[in-house]
Each structure stands twice: as C-alpha cells, then as structure tokens.
Amino acid sequence: MCKGCYRKTPLILMLVVLLLNLTLTPTQAEEEETVDLRGPRVNYLQLIIYPGYDQEYQAFKQGKIDVMDWPLSYESWQELQNNPDFVIEPLTMWDSYCLDLNCLNWPTSDYRFRKAVAYLVPYEKFYTDVLHAFAGELMDSMVWSEPEWSEWYNPEAPKYWYDPNLAVQILADAGYQDWDDDGLLEWKAPNGTIFDLPPLKYYAREDDPLREALGKLHAAELEAVGIPVALYVVDKEVCWQHAYCMPYDYHIYTEGLGPYNNLLFFYDYWHSQFADPNIDWAWNNVFFMNDTYDYWITRFKYAPDLETAKYAFKQALAVMMDQVPLIPVYHSAGVSAYRKYYGHHSGEEAYWDMPWKGFPNVKFAVVTAGVSDWWTFLNAHPDDVQRGGVLRFGMLSELDHVNPVTQYSTWDMFLASALYGTLILRDPFTGEHIPYFAKDWTIETWNNEGENATKITFHLFENLTWSDGTPLTSADVAFTMKYVYDAAGSTFYPYVEMIDGIDTDIPHIETPDSHTVTIYFSVQSIWFLEMVGFVPILPKHVWENIPPEQVEEQGEYVTTGNLTCSGPYVIAGHQPNEWWLLRANPYFFRYIQAEEVETPAQKPDITPYIVAAVIVVVVVAAAVVLVVRRRKSRAA
Numbered sequence: 319m320c321k322g323c324y325r326k327t328p329l330i331l332m333l334v335v336l337l338l339n340l341t342l343t344p345t346q347a348e349e350e351e352t353v354d355l356r357g358p359r360v361n362y363l364q365l366i367i368y369p370g371y372d373q374e375y376q377a378f379k380q381g382k383i384d385v386m387d388w389p390l391s392y393e394s395w396q397e398l399q400n401n402p403d404f405v406i407e408p409l410t411m412w413d414s415y416c417l418d419l420n421c422l423n424w425p426t427s428d429y430r431f432r433k434a435v436a437y438l439v440p441y442e443k444f445y446t447d448v449l450h451a452f453a454g455e456l457m458d459s460m461v462w463s464e465p466e467w468s469e470w471y472n473p474e475a476p477k478y479w480y481d482p483n484l485a486v487q488i489l490a491d492a493g494y495q496d497w498d499d500d501g502l503l504e505w506k507a508p509n510g511t512i513f514d515l516p517p518l519k520y521y522a523r524e525d526d527p528l529r530e531a532l533g534k535l536h537a538a539e540l541e542a543v544g545i546p547v548a549l550y551v552v553d554k555e556v557c558w559q560h561a562y563c564m565p566y567d568y569h570i571y572t573e574g575l576g577p578y579n580n581l582l583f584f585y586d587y588w589h590s591q592f593a594d595p596n597i598d599w600a601w602n603n604v605f606f607m608n609d610t611y612d613y614w615i616t617r618f619k620y621a622p623d624l625e626t627a628k629y630a631f632k633q634a635l636a637v638m639m640d641q642v643p644l645i646p647v648y649h650s651a652g653v654s655a656y657r658k659y660y661g662h663h664s665g666e667e668a669y670w671d672m673p674w675k676g677f678p679n680v681k682f683a684v685v686t687a688g689v690s691d692w693w694t695f696l697n698a699h700p701d702d703v704q705r706g707g708v709l710r711f712g713m714l715s716e717l718d719h720v721n722p723v724t725q726y727s728t729w730d731m732f733l734a735s736a737l738y739g740t741l742i743l744r745d746p747f748t749g750e751h752i753p754y755f756a757k758d759w760t761i762e763t764w765n766n767e768g769e770n771a772t773k774i775t776f777h778l779f780e781n782l783t784w785s786d787g788t789p790l791t792s793a794d795v796a797f798t799m800k801y802v803y804d805a806a807g808s809t810f811y812p813y814v815e816m817i818d819g820i821d822t823d824i825p826h827i828e829t830p831d832s833h834t835v836t837i838y839f840s841v842q843s844i845w846f847l848e849m850v851g852f853v854p855i856l857p858k859h860v861w862e863n864i865p866p867e868q869v870e871e872q873g874e875y876v877t878t879g880n881l882t883c884s885g886p887y888v889i890a891g892h893q894p895n896e897w898w899l900l901r902a903n904p905y906f907f908r909y910i911q912a913e914e915v916e917t918p919a920q921k922p923d924i925t926p927y928i929v930a931a932v933i934v935v936v937v938v939a940a941a942v943v944l945v946v947r948r949r950k951s952r953a954a
C-alpha cells in the first residue's frame with residue numbers, strides 16, 4: 319500500500335518534543351486507546367503468506383493466524399460480526415482507489431473524452447451493490463471532505479457524478495458520435511475525416527473483488543454509449559506490466575494508492591517531470607503533463623508556511639480535477655479484525671485461551687490502518703504476559719523487495735518496519751509527530767546565499783544499537799541520507815533530494831557529536847521533517863560496502879541472508895512464499911525484558927522454521943532482480 323510511502327500532518331514548526339512518558343494517551347480519541355512505545359511483547363512474529371484473500375480468511379477463521387493484513391470483506395464481516403472469538407474494529411483508511419486514464423494514448427489523451435469517461439462512472443450503483451455502503455466511501459475529488467482533510471479539500475474543483483446524458487453531450491460536442499449508425503462511436507476530425515475508436519484497453523484487478531467489480535460496471539457504461547472496450551480482468555502482475563511498464567499499453571487502469579498521511583505524493587506522482595514513458599515504473603504513469611498543475615504543486619511542496627501550502631494545493635487540485643488524468647472513486651472503510659484469544663498451538667500451552675491485547679486501531683498508519691499495523695507488531699501480547707508467545711500475522715503476498723532502500727509494496731513495508739527504525743513516528747490516533755530514534759528535534763531556517771532555507775537538528779537517543787551490537791550514531795543517519803539519494807531504485811529519493819549538497823561527495827549534514835545530526839536543505843519547506851523523519855536508518859558499517867548502484871543485486875539480504883537492523887525484530891527464518899519468522903530483537907532500544915524465564919515447554923516449536931530457513935536463502939537471493947529508478951506505493 320505504500321511505496322509505500324504516505325501523511326496527514328498537523329504541522330508543528332520549531333518543534334521540540336521531549337518524551338517524558340512512554341505511554342501515549344490520545345487527546346481526542348472517541349474511546350480510550352493507548353499504545354506502548356516499548357516492545358515487542360511477543361517472542362516471535364510470524365508473517366504467514368497466503369495466495370489470496372479467501373485462503374487467508376479461512377486460516378483466520380480456523381485460528382491459524384491471529385490477525386489479517388487486509389480488511390474484512392463484506393461477506394466475512396457478516397459471518398463474524400456476532401462471533402465471540404473475534405474482535406472487530408471500524409476502519410478508517412486514507413487510501414484512494416481511482417481510475418488511471420493514460421494521457422498519452424488516444425482517445426484518453428483527449429481531455430474532453432476523459433471528462434465523458436468520468437461522467438460514466440456509476441458511483442451510486444457501485445456504492446450500494448458492491449461496497450454495500452460498508453467496504454468503502456465514495457470520493458468526489460482526489461482529496462475529499464473527510465474532517466481530517468477538509469483544509470486541503472477544494473469544493474470548487476470539478477466533480478463528475480454519474481450523468482450519462484452529459485457524457486454523451488460532451489462526446490458529441492468533441493466530435494465523438496455514431497457517424498455511420500453502427501452503434502459505435504467514431505471521431506470526426508475538424509477536417510471531416512472520420513476515425514474509428516480503438517477498443518479502450520481497460521485493466522481491472524482480478525485479485526481485488528472491488529476493483530474487478532468497478533471495472534466491469536464502468537466498462538458496461540462505456541459500451542452502453544457506444545465506446546468500444548476491451549476489458550482485461552487480470553492479476554496484478556499483468557496489470558502492472560501494462561499500467562506501469564513500457565510501452566504503457568493501456569487506456570484505463572483500476573489504481574490503488576496509499577494509505578497516506580500527507581499529500582506530498584501529489585507532487586511525486588503527477589508533476590510532469592516524472593512523466594517519462596521511456597522508463598518502466600514511471601511515477602507519473604498517467605502522463606499528466608500540465609504546466610499550471612506543476613506550478614501549484616511545486617508551490618505546495620516548497621511552501622514556507624501552512625497557509626501557502628493549503629492555497630497552492632487547492633489550486634493544484636482544481637487543475638487536476640478539471641483535466642481528469644485520474645477519476646477518484648472510493649477509499650477503504652469497513653472493518654479490520656483480530657482473534658480474541660490465543661490459539662491452541664502445540665508447545666504454547668502456557669498462553670492458550672489468554673485474551674490477546676495490544677491491537678491498536680490505527681488511523682495514522684506506519685504501514686496500514688486498522689488493527690494490523692506496525693503498532694500491533696510492537697504491542698500485541700497474551701493478556702498479562704510481559705513478553706511471550708508468537709503473533710501469527712497473515713499476508714496476501716510474499717515480499718517484492720527484501721531491502722530497506724527499495725521497499726515498495728505493503729508487504730515489503732511490513733518487514734522493513736519490523737526491522738528498521740526511523741527518526742520519528744506519528745501518534746497513531748492523532749497523526750502528531752512523536753519521537754522514535756530521535757528524542758527531540760528543532761526546525762530552523764538558515765541563510766542559503768541570501769535565501770531562507772530549512773535546517774533540522776535531531777538529537778538521537780543514546781542507547782540505540784544495531785543487531786550486531788554496534789552503536790547506532792549520527793554517522794549512520796548522515797550516511798543513510800546520502801545513500802538513499804544515490805541508490806538505484808531508492809524509494810526514499812524524493813525524501814532527501816532537497817538536502818543541500820546531496821548530489822556532491824559532501825552533503826551539507828553536520829554531526830557535531832555521535833547523537834546529534836543537523837540536516838541543511840537548499841530551500842525552505844514545511845514538509846522536510848515529514849520526509850527525512852521517515853527514512854529507515856541504515857547501518858553505515860554494513861551498507862558502505864554495498865555500491866549504491868548495486869543496492870538491489872548486492873543488498874545485504876541477497877548476499878548474506880540476513881539484515882543488520884535496529885528495530886523491534888530481527889530475521890529468524892524464511893520459507894519463500896510461505897512465511898517469515900522474526901524474533902524479538904534484544905538490542906532494540908525499547909526492548910521489553912521478559913518478566914520471568916519461560917520453561918522450555920512453553921517455548922514455541924519453531925525448530926522446523928529455522929532449519930528450513932537455512933536452506934532457502936539462496937533461492938530468494940536469485941529471485942531479487944527488479945531494479946527501477948523510482949516506485950510508488952500502491953494500495954496493493
């Protein structure tokens with residue numbers, strides 16, 4: 319779900335936060351809900367991979383996993399809602415499911431045609447028949463009027479509620495009519511020449527029932543007005559080959575974005591500089607190229623204050639909605655769920671039937687919203703056990719990149735966030751920036767050749783340690799910023815590209831002592847904390863030996879079968895396409911000691927996992943080959 323990468327931001331300038339109490343108390347949660355910043359509370363986290371939603375759901379129902387990575391479907395919710403073995407929580411997720419319209423391929427290259435296509439999305443029918451007013455909420459704009467986003471929403475921006483008569487009128491005015499009376503539209507050029515329309519290549523995601531249904535409903539509406547459609551309901555890999563890879567042979571694709579916590583992706587995805595059809599995985603894969611949009615979205619990204627950012631964003635949003643390179647349709651809602659009691663796993667009798675605790679219902683996600691975010695990895699535990707047991711977490715996919723630098727999919731991010739830390743986190747309930755590896759930070763301006771520019775000073779906690787026992791210092795932070803700028807296919811390039819001197823051998827980053835780092839940016843923006851604060855910190859002593867241009871082929875996991883990390887977990891084993899086993903990392907700076915030593919009989923029987931893991935590492939290494947310059951985070 320995120321190139322992964324994604325954030326609503328209560329902006330706090332010149333912020334100094336001192337963490338005095340390790341337990342957060344949400345200020346405005348409707349019900350009392352807290353998270354613990356210390357963890358993990360289980361000995362092991364097992365990420366178990368399933369080929370599809372149905373298989374994962376069956377495993378969840380049978381108690382083979384404690385929580386799913388995906389929200390419950392409408393049908394699953396109906397089945398479980400009164401079952402006392404499950405805890406079901408309402409889900410708020412800021413993601414976007416939209417229709418990508420390829421602005422390079424005719425006829426979706428014609429903005430009048432795109433407008434007509436937008437007016438043919440049967441929103442209400444989709445909402446009642448497919449979403450069941452449950453699984454998602456309709457969006458009338460790429461940023462919609464949820465309370466949390468209302469200050470960025472532009473009510474004046476064009477909307478495209480279903481109106482087939484208007485669609486036909488727009489098409490006719492633009493020359494798209496049934497000129498030869500065969501039931502299909504043709505286009506009459508201004509000089510009178512008539513062109514047949516090519517069937518619209520429409521890609522809908524077979525692995526996602528909602529997106530499949532959306533594609534089918536919309537395609538039927540297009541055909542009903544005489545637009546020829548070739549609908550391909552195919553797996554995500556096939557969709558990606560057409561929607562994200564050369565030669566971008568598609569007209570419409572059922573896109574998923576997010577979840578996100580801020581709106582910076584409007585720059586990263588749709589500024590025209592990223593619309594390069596000559597590379598695979600172009601971020602701007604709809605090839606939206608509009609000077610006015612570029613102007614406003616750049617003003618937004620490099621805004622010196624919040625008011626400037628809001629104004630510029632609303633202008634950009636109005637341009638985008640007028641030009642419709644994408645049609646917003648819905649965002650996820652519904653519920654996510656976990657099992658109420660610890661399962662009957664052999665060797666874990668000590669925990670059987672204990673209530674599970676520590677599944678916060680996250681609104682501002684590290685990886686994904688609901689009860690299956692990173693916070694659950696850190697907090698989940700059997701009732702009063704200080705630390706013990708195994709959390710079994712279902713996943714819909716194997717990872718794409720076992721690499722913190724090129725992490726891309728949701729599943730890449732689940733692993734990376736379990737292993738690596740960032741300078742800051744967000745309060746999962748309010749979105750406020752809170753300490754992680756940095757205990758406090760200060761945002762100031764500096765004089766860059768006569769212009770105001772931003773600098774941020776972070777003070778690191780002093781007990782940060784890598785999983786091999788090496789201290790984690792400001793040198794690791796400085797190294798990381800330069801490395802993720804240089805690395806091929808780096809997910810975090812946009813986060814660091816405005817660091818002053820980042821394209822030189824000596825970036826403008828100061829490390830006056832081992833726990834202090836000051837990062838200078840070349841311009842001023844309110845967003846820089848949002849960027850560098852969420853880059854996973856890498857161990858310099860490991861990654862300095864990996865050439866940035868070889869970050870994928872020579873990445874640490876590919877060459878060693880392990881990842882030196884500093885987060886809550888370390889890798890304990892991996893069976894490709896079946897599971898990852900992670901063990902609580904005793905070097906994690908907020909590691910929770912077990913209150914008492916468990917007897918061997920209480921330990922989970924994980925011997926088969928570890929044996930298998932030794933065997934399979936080479937296979938994985940050979941499979942990791944895809945290298946791209948930039949990627950975006952996808953909802954799936």
Ligand SMILES: [Ca+2]
Pocket residue numbers: 495496497498499500501502503504
């Ligand atoms: Ca015709």
